Amino acid sequence: MRSSEIVFAVGCSVLAFGCAAAPDETEEIIDNLVHAGFPRNDIMVVDGKVYVGRDAEVSLTASREMIQTVGPGQEQYRTTNLISASLSKICINGSTFTGVFSQALDLAIQNYDEQPLTFAMARTPSSGCSFTINAVLAPGVVGGSSGFPSGGLPFGTINIGDGLAPFSVDTVEHVITHEIGHTIGFRHSDYFNRSISCGGAAVNEGDAGVGAILIPGTPSGAVVGGSIMNSCFRTVETGEFTGSDVTALRALYGVAPAPAIDAAVAFQANTGILWVVGPAGPGATGLGMAAGTSPSIARLAGGGFQAAFQANTGHLWVTGSAGTGDTGLGMAAGTSPSITALSGGGYQVAFQANTTHLWVTGSAGTGDTGLGMAANTSPSITALGGSYQVAFQANTTHLWVTGAAGTADTGLGMAANTSPSISQLVTGGYQVAFQANTAHLWVTGSAGTADTGLGMAANTSPSITGLATGGYQAAFQANTTHLWVTGSAGTADTGLGMRSGTSPSIRARAGGSYNLVFQANTGNLWTAGATGTGDLGLGMASGTSPATN
Numbered sequence: 001m002r003s004s005e006i007v008f009a010v011g012c013s014v015l016a017f018g019c020a021a022a023p024d025e026t027e028e029i030i031d032n033l034v035h036a037g038f039p040r041n042d043i044m045v046v047d048g049k050v051y052v053g054r055d056a057e058v059s060l061t062a063s064r065e066m067i068q069t070v071g072p073g074q075e076q077y078r079t080t081n082l083i084s085a086s087l088s089k090i091c092i093n094g095s096t097f098t099g100v101f102s103q104a105l106d107l108a109i110q111n112y113d114e115q116p117l118t119f120a121m122a123r124t125p126s127s128g129c130s131f132t133i134n135a136v137l138a139p140g141v142v143g144g145s146s147g148f149p150s151g152g153l154p155f156g157t158i159n160i161g162d163g164l165a166p167f168s169v170d171t172v173e174h175v176i177t178h179e180i181g182h183t184i185g186f187r188h189s190d191y192f193n194r195s196i197s198c199g200g201a202a203v204n205e206g207d208a209g210v211g212a213i214l215i216p217g218t219p220s221g222a223v224v225g226g227s228i229m230n231s232c233f234r235t236v237e238t239g240e241f242t243g244s245d246v247t248a249l250r251a252l253y254g255v256a257p258a259p260a261i262d263a264a265v266a267f268q269a270n271t272g273i274l275w276v277v278g279p280a281g282p283g284a285t286g287l288g289m290a291a292g293t294s295p296s297i298a299r300l301a302g303g304g305f306q307a308a309f310q311a312n313t314g315h316l317w318v319t320g321s322a323g324t325g326d327t328g329l330g331m332a333a334g335t336s337p338s339i340t341a342l343s344g345g346g347y348q349v350a351f352q353a354n355t356t357h358l359w360v361t362g363s364a365g366t367g368d369t370g371l372g373m374a375a376n377t378s379p380s381i382t383a384l385g386g387s388y389q390v391a392f393q394a395n396t397t398h399l400w401v402t403g404a405a406g407t408a409d410t411g412l413g414m415a416a417n418t419s420p421s422i423s424q425l426v427t428g429g430y431q432v433a434f435q436a437n438t439a440h441l442w443v444t445g446s447a448g449t450a451d452t453g454l455g456m457a458a459n460t461s462p463s464i465t466g467l468a469t470g471g472y473q474a475a476f477q478a479n480t481t482h483l484w485v486t487g488s489a490g491t492a493d494t495g496l497g498m499r500s501g502t503s504p505s506i507r508a509r510a511g512g513s514y515n516l517v518f519q520a521n522t523g524n525l526w527t528a529g530a531t532g533t534g535d536l537g538l539g540m541a542s543g544t545s546p547a548t549n
Contacts, residue, residue: 025060026050032063042203056182057147057155065150078215082185082252083131084152088522089120091129092158092180096137100165104172104239105135111177111241116537117253133183135176137162143233146179154183173239177228185252189229189244190222197222197230215248259532263507264305265517266297267525267546270539274309274319277525277538278548281305285319288312292334292543294503296349298341299549307547308339308349316351316361327361330354336378338390341549343383350381350390358392358402369402378419382430391422391432399434399444410444413437418461421474425466433464433474441476441486452486455479461503469512475504483518483528494528497521503545517546 029050033043044051050058065081083090090112094105105123112121124132134157138144141161149155158179164172190196194203222230225237228245241249264278274287274295288311289295295309297320304321311317316329316337330353331337337351339362346363353359358371358379364387372395373379379392381403389403399412399420413436414420420434422445429446436442441452441462455478456462462476464487471488478484483496483504489512497520498504504518506529515529525538525546540546 029058029060029063033058051145056187057145057157059147059150059155062148062150062155078185078187078248078252081149082152083119083149083154085118086152087119087130087154089122089126089128089130090154090184091122091124091126091132092135093124093132094135095124097135097160100167100169100172101137101160101162103169104176107169107173107239108176108180111173111239112180112249115241115246115249116255117249118255119253132156133158133180135160144175144179146182148182149185156183158183167235170239171233171235171237174228174233174237177239177241178233181229186229186248188231189227190231193222194231197224198232215251255535255537259527259534259536261515261517261527261536261548262509262531263299263515263548264297264307265505265525265527265546265548266295266307266309267517267519267538268294268309268541268544270523270541272312272541274307275538276305276307276320277536287317287319287324289541290314290331290333291541294336294545295547296337296339297547297549298339298347300341300347301343301345305549306339306341306347308337308351310336310351314354316349318347318349322347329359329361329366332356332373332375334376338379338381340381340383340388342386342388344386348381348383348388350379350388350392352378352392356395358390360388360390364388371400371402371407374414374416376417377414380420380422380432382422382424384424384430389422389424389430391420391434393419393434397437399432401432405430412442412444412449415439415456415458417459421462421464423464423466423472425470425472426468427470431464431466431472433462433476435461435476439479441474443472443474447472452491454484454486454491457481457498457500459501463504463506465506465508465514467508467512467514468510473506473508473514475506475516475518477503477518481521483516485514485516489514494533496526496528496533499523499540499542501543505545505547507548515548517548519545 109121136159138159138161142163144160146158147155261278266276268289269275274285290310293310295307297307306320306322308318310331316327332352335352339349348362348364350360352373358369374393377393381390384404387404389405391401393414394400399410415435418435422432431445431447433443435456441454457477460477462474464474473487473489475485477498483494499519502519506516513530517527519540520526525536
């Protein structure tokens with residue numbers, strides 16, 4: 001059985017998504033559509049609204065855009081009207097949908113949201129919506145209708161017939177997914193011969209190379225069941241995209257492939273689980289982390305990695321090539337450990353214990369340094385010679401260092417709730433980056449002490465690495481919320497927005513280059529630097545920061 005989608009007549013007072021067009025406006029829409037190549041016998045006017053393809057409403061703005069000149073490279077089929085790349089989240093209000101319609105709407109939204117597109121899709125209520133489409137139940141109709149985008153925005157309404165109630169969830173899902181497709185610019189895949197999916201006489205909705213543009217990588221022909229965008233549907237539809245549908249979606253709205261990462265990255269996922277990605281990374285470790293804390297990771301001298309983190313038990317845990325285990329050592333709430341690989345093998349971890357003292361543990365021994373730390377701060381550790389050096393904010397709010405190169409109060413005041421970062425330099429010694437109590441990024445150590453004059457975001461901490469060719473580079477969240485870098489390799493605003501309250505991690509590479517990882521303002525893990533910039537598509541827990549080795 002095939003069902004034709006029927007354009008239905010309803011009054012403006014019923015649907016409330018725009019009143020009937022004035023006669024002169026209607027005529028202009030029709031004239032524009034004819035000019036764009038749509039046959040007059042495929043243009044319908046119902047209650048003052050103009051439809052093409054029997055289910056796609058066309059506004060005056062959309063019709064005007066259809067007759068604009070198409071630039072080079074503007075090429076399943078689509079309209080000339082597409083939605084803007086600035087839309088990060090499209091929401092659908094299905095508050096009147098119940099039963100099979102509500103289930104099908106959720107599944108249709110999932111069809112789009114599980115694809116790697118430039119926009120997310122969600123059902124209301126949801127935060128961060130760039131645009132909201134209203135889903136309306138149309139009485140007495142078997143099928144649906146919607147419209148084409150205009151002005152860079154989707155069409156604002158999808159109408160789903162309540163006559164679909166006896167159909168399966170999959171079939172209703174198919175119809176809803178189809179109508180959403182129209183709102184973002186998809187034409188019928190069999191627009192040139194509706195009889196392919198509808199049966200009956202051949203009807204051509206119109207070509208003209210403007211209103212129905214073949215999407216690269218998709219077939220120019222059509223077959224029954226070949227696309228969710230076929231003009232008519234069957235009772236046996238699965239509700240899922242076909243391969244050509246996915247190709248079409250990604251051609252128009254797909255995000256670029258995630259850039260390569262050549263080192264292990266550890267982070268707390270939005271599930272509260274520790275993840276490790278990159279070469280030899282297992283992905284989800286299955287190990288729960290304490291809320292609001294971040295892991296640390298080190299590349300071991302003999303190969304592999306080891307990560308340290310505060311578990312959801314409040315204990316310090318380690319996992320990686322050297323084994324997984326609970327150290328049994330309690331950590332201060334809301335703080336994170338730091339781990340470094342030792343040149344002679346093994347690793348060492350520094351952390352704020354639940355006594356508020358700085359502790360160290362690992363291959364070089366376990367002990368309480370007796371040094372008090374400021375609340376809500378975490379230490380940083382680096383290998384130094386055959387041993388290590390630690391930097392931390394003391395309970396005096398001063399930056400302190402301790403380890404193989406000695407213990408000292410630098411006398412430099414730090415911003416509350418921030419932590420320093422320390423790195424060994426290839427020329428010997430170490431350098432520390434920190435947020436001063438002036439909110440500026442400062443550096444101090446073997447390469448000198450200086451106020452960089454660069455403002456940092458409140459409650460964030462910098463990261464520093466010694467470059468392979470000498471010198472150092474620091475990364476930080478500026479007071480503009482952008483990711484910035486500064487040091488021997490230059491100072492620059494990357495233009496990449498960061499999530500409030502989070503900090504980046506930087507790692508040196510051979511040849512003097514570096515890579516960065518950070519939580520973007522979308523909540524996803526991003527990378528930037530020598531191996532490329534982009535979204536890794538992995539959601540992070542709010543208020544946490546990644547680490548790379």
